Amino acid sequence: xxxxxxxxxxxxxxxxxxxxxxxxxxxxxxxxxxxxxxxxxxxxxxxxxxxxxxxxxxxxxxxxxxxxxxxxxxxxxxxxxxxxxxxxxxxxxxxxxxxxxxxxxxxxxxxxxxxxxxxxxxxxxxxxxxxxxxxxxxxxxxxxxxxxxxxxxxxxxxxxxxxxxxxxxxxxxxxxxxxxxxxxxxxxxxxxxxxxxxxxxxxxxxxxxxxxxxxxxxxxxxxxxxxxxxxxxxxxxxxxxxxxxxxxxxxxxxxxxxxxxxxxxxxxxxxxxxxxxxxxxxxxxxxxxxxxxxxxxxxxxxxxxxxxxxx
Numbered sequence: 001x002x003x004x005x006x007x008x009x010x011x012x013x014x015x016x017x018x019x020x021x022x023x024x025x026x027x028x029x030x031x032x033x034x035x036x037x038x039x040x041x042x043x044x045x046x047x048x049x050x051x052x053x054x055x056x057x058x059x060x061x062x063x064x065x066x067x068x069x070x071x072x073x074x075x076x077x078x079x080x081x082x083x084x085x086x087x088x089x090x091x092x093x094x095x096x097x098x099x100x101x102x103x104x105x106x107x108x109x110x111x112x113x114x115x116x117x118x119x120x121x122x123x124x125x126x127x128x129x130x131x132x133x134x135x136x137x138x139x140x141x142x143x144x145x146x147x148x149x150x151x152x153x154x155x156x157x158x159x160x161x162x163x164x165x166x167x168x169x170x171x172x173x174x175x176x177x178x179x180x181x182x183x184x185x186x187x188x189x190x191x192x193x194x195x196x197x198x199x200x201x202x203x204x205x206x207x208x209x210x211x212x213x214x215x216x217x218x219x220x221x222x223x224x225x226x227x228x229x230x231x232x233x234x235x236x237x238x239x240x241x242x243x244x245x246x247x248x249x250x251x252x253x254x255x256x257x258x259x260x261x262x263x264x265x266x267x268x269x270x271x272x273x274x275x276x277x278x279x280x281x282x283x284x285x286x287x288x289x290x291x292x293x294x295x296x297x298x299x300x301x302x303x304x305x306x307x308x309x310x311x
Contacts, residue, residue, distance in 0.1 A: 029056050029127060034153055037061075038123050041095035042079060042153045046088040051149035056127035057114040063121025066159055070116065073104035073246045074159040075223060075311050083127075083149040091143065100157060100221045100311045102248025108133050111152060120159055126152040158309060160223055162244045163187075166274035166306040168211035174276055179229075179302050181208055181276060188241035189274070189304045191229045199231045199300035204278035205265040208304070211272020216310045218252035218267055223309040231278075231300040237293040246308055259284050262305070271310050277303040 029052025036042040038061045068074055077100050079093040094101050107115070110132030114124055128150040130138070138146040163186040174180045177197045183189035216222055224247050228238040240247045249257040256263055261279035269275055279301040281287065287297040295301070 029054055032125065032127055032151055034060055034125055038121065038155055041093065044079060044081060044151065044153060046081060046083055046151060048086045050085055051083050051127065051129065053129050055110045055113060055129060055132050058125045059118060059122055060125055061123035063119035063156060065120025067117050067119050068115055068156065068159055071162045072159045073102055074120065075100050075102055075157045075221060075248065075309065077155040079153045081151040082144055083151055084145065099250050102221065102223055102246065104245035105243065115154065118156060120156050122156050124154045124156065128152065157311060160246050160308050164246060164308050165225060166209040166211060166272055168209045168272040170208065171210050172206060172208050174206060174208060178204065178206065178278065179276065181304055188227055188239060191227060191302055191304060193231055193234045193302065200278050201280055203261055203264060203280060203283045206276045207273055208276055209274035211270040211307060213271025214310065215268050215270050216251060216266055216307060220251055220310040221248055222251045222266065222307065223248045225306040225308060227304050229302045230295060231302055237295060266305065266307065269307055271307050274304060274306050277305060279303065
């Protein structure tokens with residue numbers, strides 16, 4: 001994973017709810033100013049003063065797209081600063097890396113308050129005090145102490161409901177020597193492993209639903225729904241559907257953000273497609289497997305991946 005991008009996808013955004021954190025908006029804190037247009041790297045000026053204790057949110061650019069709901073994920077660009085006492089530093093900016101992020105799952109309480117109900121196409125400022133960020137524990141992995149305020153500038157690009165799925169035309173259900181796949185629209189696919197068939201020794205990619213969107217290109221942020229199953233046991237070991245939030249990653253990144261089989265199989269596939277991947281160990285978790293997921297070093301994996309978007 002990217003060193004700081006990982007701080008966005010897990011430590012900075014997806015956290016346990018903090019008990020006793022109310023929602024408030026106040027102008028009593030020193031004023032943070034932001035200039036620049038939507039989609040471009042913002043200029044953020046944080047005063048050389050100590051931050052206030054109240055949450056400050058402001059819509060800097062008003063979008064005209066759909067409003068973000070509690071169950072939506074969305075793709076956006078962001079810059080986040082750590083405001084410590086009278087000093088501050090930029091922790092991460094996807095405006096600079098040109099690799100938008102997927103905001104999904106449970107966000108920091110202050111960020112959730114700032115973004116919920118805002119329309120796509122909006123630029124939002126959120127100045128988040130510790131009580132509505134990481135609380136008394138801070139987050140050492142993210143370099144955030146218990147006294148640090150976080151300053152986010154977020155451009156909201158496109159939303160994805162938690163029930164979003166492949167939108168193209170069905171071309172196959174798999175079957176034969178490969179697993180078969182059944183599904184209802186907006187629900188997790190069911191994978192059935194053939195009992196008498198031996199798992200393929202090489203990577204297999206089969207399009208089940210053909211999307212009409214653009215082809216996925218290396219370096220894009222790809223938004224997916226997926227189910228992963230172990231061929232040997234027929235058990236689901238991972239699923240974005242069960243978490244209630246799509247999964248996003250940069251395809252073809254260095255170092256890779258996903259297993260090799262995903263990088264190899266999904267580049268060139270069109271948005272709106274559903275793709276079945278049969279992944280041998282060499283393109284999956286290798287000889288070590290993943291004991292936490294119940295995957296042995298000899299296990300072949302089966303994924304059904306819906307490509308919701310690519311930015």
